[in-house]
Each structure stands twice: as structure tokens, then as C-alpha cells.
Amino acid sequence: MKALWRTLTLFFASLAFAAAAQAAEPVKVVYHLSEGIPQASRAVQNIRNHLAADPSAKIVVVTHGLGIDFLLEGATNQMEQPFAGAVADLANRGIEFRVCNNTLVSRKIDAAKLVPEAKIVPSGVAEVARLQAREGFVYLRP
Template sequence: MKKLIALSLFLCSTLAIQAQDKHKIVFQLATGDEKEQASLIRQLNNVLNYWPDAEIEVVVHSGALEFMMTEKSVAKEAILKSLERGVTFAVCRNTMKGRNVKEEEIIQGAIFVPVGVAEIVLKQENGFSYIKAGY
């Protein structure tokens, strides 16, 4: 009887853990290289096709700022589609300040974080898996 109770408790706890298990991923994009940016979009689509309910944040900083700029982004349509699928794009205010870029110049729907690298650390501390975008 004790073995049956122990097995039942084990199975219930395993199912509860699996039910809570949502994939959380933070991507870092810090390059202006358009091929690597295109690779990021493919990676996002691949992950979302496999895990449609994954929680994904892309932290954009440094050389990747133009990727998120309304008038300069070559990936604007793909970014908008990713936003519709629930991807969060977090743009580094430090990078924006250094380049004198205002919020109004960034694709609508993005969020802003004080320091891109610190945002990545915070996400990892909160259980997100880290992926450096590109190839």
C-alpha cells in the first residue's frame, strides 16, 4: 500500500511539473548583420512552430538598433508578424541614448529596457534559456 501511495504521489507531482513547464527563451541580438538578423527571424519561427506557447523575448542592443527602427529596418514586416505571435522585442535605452534615437523611431509594439545586457541577466535569473541570435 505504501508503494502505491508513493507511486501515486510521484506521478501527480511529475504531471504538475510538466503542466507548469512553459518554454521561456531570451534571444540576444547585437549585430547589424542582415544575414544574422534574418537568421533570428527564422529561429523565432522555428521555435514558435514547434512550441507555439513559448515565451520569447528578443533583446536588441548595440549594432542591432537599426533592426528595430521604423525607417531603417529591413525586417519590419517580419518583426510585426513576430509581435503578433507573442514575441517581445526589448530595445536597450542605453544604445538608443548613445545613438540619439527616440522611442518614436522604434517599431511600435517594442518595449524598452534600461540596459540590454542587464535584461538578459534578469531573464536568465528568472528561468529563461539564453540564445545568441544569428548563426
């Protein structure tokens, strides 16, 4: 009987430990942008709100197609305000920005025109899929 109690105690203790460890992990979110400046403006605000509610969130922004435009040097929103400051601020808070190389090639955009915070990945859609399937990221599309 003592062995049974010891086994049950260890079992429930391990469950509690596993639950506590899982709760401590940050929520991982991929924001998928492919539609251009208006979507990017919404995304920047959504990410700011997201961080206000959950400062520990791990957020990656993956862009392709027209979604890369806000990560080009000199890009502005609909009110002619530059994106560079917002991108730099978010990057300083741990947000990662990834740009599709396929888009750069097909649109003939030199990678040197990207803001310094942008990281090039081979394929934007493949990166979104990888983050979801292999790294457990939740998908959001603003």
C-alpha cells in the same frame, strides 16, 4: 503496513503530479541580439522555425548595440525587405521585443523611431541576465 503503503502512494502520486505540471509549462527562451541586420535576419527565421516546432514557446528578444537596428521604423534586411511586417507578425504570436535604453541614449536615437512592438528596458545585458537568472529563460544567440 497500510500507513506505509498510503504514504508511498501519496508520495508517488505527488511526484507524478509535479512532473505533469512541469511538463505543461512552456519553454522560455531569450534571443540576444547585438550585432546588426544580418543577425536580426537570422533571428527572425530562427524564431519562425522555433514556433513551428514549439508553438507554446515563450520567446523574448532582447536587443542592444547594433542589435536594435531592425526595430527602427523603416529598417530593412539585406534584401531590402522591411522588418516591420515580420516583427508585427511575431508580436501577434506572443513574441516580445525589448530594446536597451542605454543604447538609445548612447547612439542618440529617439525612442519614437522604434516600431510600436518594441518595449524599452533600462539595460539590454541586465535584461538578458535577469531573464536567465530570475525567470529561468534559456539563452540563444543566433
